Amino acid sequence: MRMHNPPHPGEIIRELCLEPLGISMNEAARALGVSRKTLSAILNGRAGISPQMAVRLSIAFDTSAESWMNQQVQFDLWNAERQRKQLKVERLAAA
Amino acid sequence: MRMHNPPHPGEIIRELCLEPLGISMNEAARALGVSRKTLSAILNGRAGISPQMAVRLSIAFDTSAESWMNQQVQFDLWNAERQRKQLKVERLAAA
DNA sequence: GACTTGTGTCACGTGATGCGTTACATTCAT
DNA sequence: ATGAATGTAACGCATCACGTGACACAAGTC
Numbered sequence: 001m002r003m004h005n006p007p008h009p010g011e012i013i014r015e016l017c018l019e020p021l022g023i024s025m026n027e028a029a030r031a032l033g034v035s036r037k038t039l040s041a042i043l044n045g046r047a048g049i050s051p052q053m054a055v056r057l058s059i060a061f062d063t064s065a066e067s068w069m070n071q072q073v074q075f076d077l078w079n080a081e082r083q084r085k086q087l088k089v090e091r092l093a094a095a
Numbered sequence: 096m097r098m099h100n101p102p103h104p105g106e107i108i109r110e111l112c113l114e115p116l117g118i119s120m121n122e123a124a125r126a127l128g129v130s131r132k133t134l135s136a137i138l139n140g141r142a143g144i145s146p147q148m149a150v151r152l153s154i155a156f157d158t159s160a161e162s163w164m165n166q167q168v169q170f171d172l173w174n175a176e177r178q179r180k181q182l183k184v185e186r187l188a189a190a
Numbered sequence: 191g192a193c194t195t196g197t198g199t200c201a202c203g204t205g206a207t208g209c210g211t212t213a214c215a216t217t218c219a220t
Numbered sequence: 221a222t223g224a225a226t227g228t229a230a231c232g233c234a235t236c237a238c239g240t241g242a243c244a245c246a247a248g249t250c
Contacts, residue, residue, distance in 0.1 A: 026195075027187075033184050037240085062186065079146065090155065135226075145207085
C-alpha cells in the first residue's frame with residue numbers, strides 16, 4: 001500500500017489553500033504569523049509541518065490541525081520506511 | 096473532544112509492549128538498535144517517537160509504524176493546541 | 191526609467207530535539 | 221557483596237523550525 005511518493009504538505013497548501021483563494025505567499029505568511037522565508041520553505045518542501053504550524057493552518061483555513069499533521073506523517077514515514085532494511089532491529093513479538 | 100492529556104507514547108510502549116512480554120528496557124534497547132539512554136528518554140516522556148523510531152518499533156513489535164506516529168501526533172497536537180490563543184493568526188477562509 | 195510586489199535563495203543566529211558515549215547513582219535479586 | 225536494571229547527568233553532533241537581513245530576478249504600474 002501507498003507505493004507512490006506522497007506529496008509534501010507544502011504542495012497541498014499551495015494548491016488547495018492559496019491558489020483557490022488567490023492569496024499570495026506574502027499575504028499568507030503575514031496572516032499565519034510566520035516569516036515569508038518560513039512559509040516559502042514549507043511550500044517548496046524544504047521544511048515540514050510542525051505541530052505549531054498545523055495549529056496555525058487550522059486557524060487560518062478553518063481546518064483540522066490533525067489533518068495537516070497526518071499528511072506530514074505520511075510524508076515522513078514514507079521516507080523513513082525506505083531505510084527499513086538498513087535498520088538493525090530484532091523482533092521481540094512473534095508474528 | 097480529547098479533553099484529557101493524552102499519554103506520551105512511551106507509556107504505551109512500556110505498558111503494552113515491554114511489560115506483557117517481560118522484556119527489560121536494556122533488552123528492548125538492544126533489540127531496537129538504539130542506546131539505552133534513547134529508549135529511556137522515550138519511556139519516560141522526555142523524547143518523542145521519531146519517524147525512524149516508529150519504523151524500529153513496527154519491526155520489533157510487528158505493528159504499524161503509522162499507529163506509533165499517530166500517538167505521537169496526538170500528544171504533540173495536544174500541547175500545541177494549548178498555545179492556540181497565543182498565536183497571532185488571521186483567518187483566510189471564512190467559516 | 192523608477193517603483194512596487196511576489197518569489198526564491200543566501201548567510202547567520204537561536205532553541206529544541208534525536209541520537210550517541212561515558213559516568214554515577216539507586217534499587218533489587220542472587 | 222556482586223551484578224543487573226534503571227534513572228539521570230554531562231558533553232558532543234546533526235537536523236530542524238523559526239527569525240532577521242540581504243540579494244536577485246521576474247512582472248506589472250506609474
